[in-house]
Amino acid sequence: xxxxxxxxxxxxxxxxxxxxxxxxxxxxxxxxxxxxxxxxxxxxxxxxxxxxxxxxxxxxxxxxxxxxxxxxxxxxxxxxxxxxxxxxxxxxxxxxxxxxxxxxxxxxxxxxxxxxxxxxxxxxxxxxxxxxxxxxxxxxxxxxxxxxxxxxxxxxxxxxxxxxxxxxxxxxxxxxxxxxxxxxxxxxxxxxxxxxxxxxx
Ligand code: ADP
Numbered sequence: 001x002x003x004x005x006x007x008x009x010x011x012x013x014x015x016x017x018x019x020x021x022x023x024x025x026x027x028x029x030x031x032x033x034x035x036x037x038x039x040x041x042x043x044x045x046x047x048x049x050x051x052x053x054x055x056x057x058x059x060x061x062x063x064x065x066x067x068x069x070x071x072x073x074x075x076x077x078x079x080x081x082x083x084x085x086x087x088x089x090x091x092x093x094x095x096x097x098x099x100x101x102x103x104x105x106x107x108x109x110x111x112x113x114x115x116x117x118x119x120x121x122x123x124x125x126x127x128x129x130x131x132x133x134x135x136x137x138x139x140x141x142x143x144x145x146x147x148x149x150x151x152x153x154x155x156x157x158x159x160x161x162x163x164x165x166x167x168x169x170x171x172x173x174x175x176x177x178x179x180x181x182x183x184x185x186x187x188x189x190x191x192x193x194x195x196x197x198x199x200x201x
Contacts, residue, residue: 009162014036018098018100018101021114021165022101024090024101025059026079027057027058027059027199029102029199030098030103030127030129031097031103031106031128032049032103032105032195033131034133035130035142036106036133036135037137037162038149038160039145040133041184042064042107042109042133043064043190044184045184045187046105046107049191052192058103059102059194061097062104063093064107064108068086069086072093073085078159087110090106090108091123095124103199111168112168116130129174131174131177132175133187134177135178136186137162139179147151150158161192175191176192177190
């Protein structure tokens, strides 16, 4: 705890319980934490998955780099401490949604075990599923969806994950998806089948 929280008295114990909200929504909730290189397919899969869940009556909320960094976290840079603060806020937001019975689809590179564990600790281990969206660097670079690899190769972006900043692959993810070996639909459907037992009421 820091100094600013000493006079704050959380009221979580007086709020309506998560279970009551899950009952209302007729679903159980999880935070899906999708980690992987830029261009590996996190956002594309997240969008497809959100639509599929919606169609089948499951309420979810996608959180990804672009919607968070342009809003809530628009004052944060890419220094190590701001990257950590970025993840802390995302995990706190995710936790609020999860406690409201809503499934979250979190699409963030989150390159280190430390940063993923940080998110897991905030959200709570029981509510957290780690999904490794895996495609080889060469494939992600060839896709170069946002032209970022090109910029990074030219030196216009520093500390780019996979190039001059390391990506630590998860050692024990709950699920791994090889997006270089499957279509978008197959990838998202595989995640859907995997999470179904966790979210079915
Ligand atoms: P990220 O969010 O991880 O940075 P994006 O979703 O923005 O990645 O980009 C991934 C790109 O890879 C998209 O152009 C997408 O169409 C393509 N792609 C090819 N195969 C797959 C797959 N199996 N799953 C997800 N994306 C794929």
